[in-house]
Amino acid sequence: MDTVVIAGVGLIGGSFAKALKQHGIAQRILGIDRPEVLAEALELGIIDEPAAWDESVSRADLLYLAAPISGIMELLPVADALARPGALITDTGSTKVEICRAASRLAGRGCFIGGHPMAGKEIQGCSAADAALFEGKPYFLTPAAGQEQSASLQVLTQVLSTIGARTRVISAEAHDETVAFVSHLPQLMSTALAELLGRIPGMESAAGPGAVDMTRLAGSSYQLWSGILDTNVDAIRLALAEYVRQLSRIEAALGHPEMKKHFEDARKFARLLHKK
Amino acid sequence: MDTVVIAGVGLIGGSFAKALKQHGIAQRILGIDRPEVLAEALELGIIDEPAAWDESVSRADLLYLAAPISGIMELLPVADALARPGALITDTGSTKVEICRAASRLAGRGCFIGGHPMAGKEIQGCSAADAALFEGKPYFLTPAAGQEQSASLQVLTQVLSTIGARTRVISAEAHDETVAFVSHLPQLMSTALAELLGRIPGMESAAGPGAVDMTRLAGSSYQLWSGILDTNVDAIRLALAEYVRQLSRIEAALGHPEMKKHFEDARKFARLLHKK
Known part of the structure; x- marks a missing residue:
């Protein structure tokens, strides 16, 4: 995978970035967040490049939306509009029905697969990011109906398995x-x-x-x-x-x-x- | 305090014994339990002497009943009958109304004060005993009505405070x-x-x-x-x-x-x- 863009470099986004690096999965990791968060993530070596939304999303092979649910709902249409055709888009929202319903209404330039890692810590923020956060933990994937055999789902499952998550494909409901x-x-x-x-x-x-x-x-x-x-x-x-x-x-x-x-x-x- | 008898040398009884030793509170600690438990407690230096019920209780200045509730209910009348007059008797049962009611029906050779340490561990048994188990933990004392100012209560409170418990006097109800x-x-x-x-x-x-x-x-x-x-x-x-x-x-x-x-x-x- 060449370029991964992480929108929201907190505990989950930061841990995903670290895990990708550790397993040599991504060539380049771009981060989108507030300037002070990006500065910290850069210093900690979690991301390679701080990025702005519009100039980075079109470069992404994988776009990882690791924001709170309301943030994901806002970012989804923008992400889909800017993504290069066929780019893989996934999120980490803790509920999936509303997010997947919103995704199903988009034009669908990118290929969206809902995700939910059952991993967490008491401490938040990218300073607590941990490449092993997903190891052995359940990671739900909720593809749209008819997408259960798609190549995008296979790629995402492969990436998550490599970083140690126990993926489980399930309907959003x-x-x-x-x-x-x-x-x-x-x-x-x-x-x-x-x-x-x-x-x-x-x-x-x-x-x-x-x-x-x-x-x-x-x-x-x-x-x-x-x-x-x-x-x-x-x-x-x-x-x-x-x-x-x-x-x-x-x-x-x-x-x-x-x-x-x-x-x-x-x-x-x-x-x-x-x-x- | 010269002689302390611990009936039930498990996690709680064993930890109490260890704490007494560490703080130099008792001259001699006798333990009552099954032979294999007493052998282990002796080897671990938790007790000084394995003892049988009838020959030890009359020597006790303090008798510590650290058995399950049903055991305490059985031991109470025996303890009271064998105790030397004025000996301090306390228990560690997790409920207090029934135990204190049973105690109030006894002849009262010994002076009984109900107790309940809010301390525990996932591991049971005297091999897990820990002199610091009571430190900073609540320890309820439920004297009978009219005993709230007794010398026995003062002595027991003093002992428990010395081993770090936060004692709290309260009615059994x-x-x-x-x-x-x-x-x-x-x-x-x-x-x-x-x-x-x-x-x-x-x-x-x-x-x-x-x-x-x-x-x-x-x-x-x-x-x-x-x-x-x-x-x-x-x-x-x-x-x-x-x-x-x-x-x-x-x-x-x-x-x-x-x-x-x-x-x-x-x-x-x-x-x-x-x-x-």
């Missing part, structure tokens, strides 16, 4: 339902617990390791989450309803031997997850 | 309500999430760091939890009901600007907790 359970529900569970405990006097000084664990996600910023929650309301409602039903089954088992089965089933899943 | 929110609710939240995700195909391979965090507690063993849950059903029901109400307030805010306030309040509490 199934993706958003899955992440409602596996990501948005855990976030809201933690937010709800922290808000509840914060309202009751004395809870902070009584909290042990369990409460500390379960309120860690509650430290996430709303700015990061608002775009995610706003674009996945229906699927999140469904996940919350299922979760509340599960809680009431567990409540019904309080003081009864059936509780054992709940603990055993839960432990089985927890062990699967934590040995990774 | 208030204790059980507090831990229902701060410990039992987080455990059941995690159990419910892991069981729910385990039932839906594909969730394990899609899980990112958020789901991993929020299902960590679900790995806890039922054996450890059954005694806790069974002795605190009412308070746990109350906490679950409050939590479900909080979840539905958050659900109502999905797609609305009010969500910002939920995230901000939650983050405030999370930051308080995590800077510790």
Whole structure:
């Protein structure tokens, strides 16, 4: 791959750039972001060249949109209009239905494949970028209907596998339902617990390791989450309803031997997850 | 303090023994447990002497009952019958109402003060014992009504403060309500999430760091939890009901600007907790 343009050189964009370099995948990496971010990314050797939107996109073989969801929605039409025909365009937005719907309305000069790396860190920004960020982590790809066998998808899958991601091709709808359970529900569970405990006097000084664990996600910023929650309301409602039903089954088992089965089933899943 | 007897030389009992030694608080530490546990504890230098129940308890200035709740309930009458008059008896049970009620029915040769250290580790057993386990952690003390100014409570508070615990005197009832929110609710939240995700195909391979965090507690063993849950059903029901109400307030805010306030309040509490 000759030229890769990364729009948004934060933790994800910066880590992708570093991983491409480490595996010798790209000849040249251009970055688009605020001037101070580009200066830092250049100094850290994450990008080769700071770039402006209009003069760089037409050079891209791969355009990687690593902005918040609202940013991706704004950049998509510009990216498609400026891309050279057949260029590969992908994004990293945490929900996919609205983004893929917007992409499907474009002229389609570039070839768009939605993406979502399930990787992150508590620290943001390109100074925290890490070439190994995607290693062993799920990376969803949501091609448009009919694009599941396209050459573009094959190329993107190849690149992501090389940098260690476990790619998974899925429809945008199934993706958003899955992440409602596996990501948005855990976030809201933690937010709800922290808000509840914060309202009751004395809870902070009584909290042990369990409460500390379960309120860690509650430290996430709303700015990061608002775009995610706003674009996945229906699927999140469904996940919350299922979760509340599960809680009431567990409540019904309080003081009864059936509780054992709940603990055993839960432990089985927890062990699967934590040995990774 | 001359002689301390630790009944149950696991993670908590072993860590308490080590902390007493490190701070030069006890002349001699006797341990009661299964022979193989005592052999290990002796080899690790955690106890000075393996002991049998009937010949050791009468020598104790302090008797530390660090067994599961059901074990504590069985040991209490024996301990009280064998203790020398005025000996200090305390326990480490995670719920306090039932234990303190049982203690109040005893003849009262020893002086019993309920205790609950909010400290733990994922690994159990005396090989994981750590003299610093209690440092900076909450340690609840639940004296019987009228005992809040007793010399025994003062002595115990002094010992626990010396080994770094943050002691907090509270009624058994208030204790059980507090831990229902701060410990039992987080455990059941995690159990419910892991069981729910385990039932839906594909969730394990899609899980990112958020789901991993929020299902960590679900790995806890039922054996450890059954005694806790069974002795605190009412308070746990109350906490679950409050939590479900909080979840539905958050659900109502999905797609609305009010969500910002939920995230901000939650983050405030999370930051308080995590800077510790």
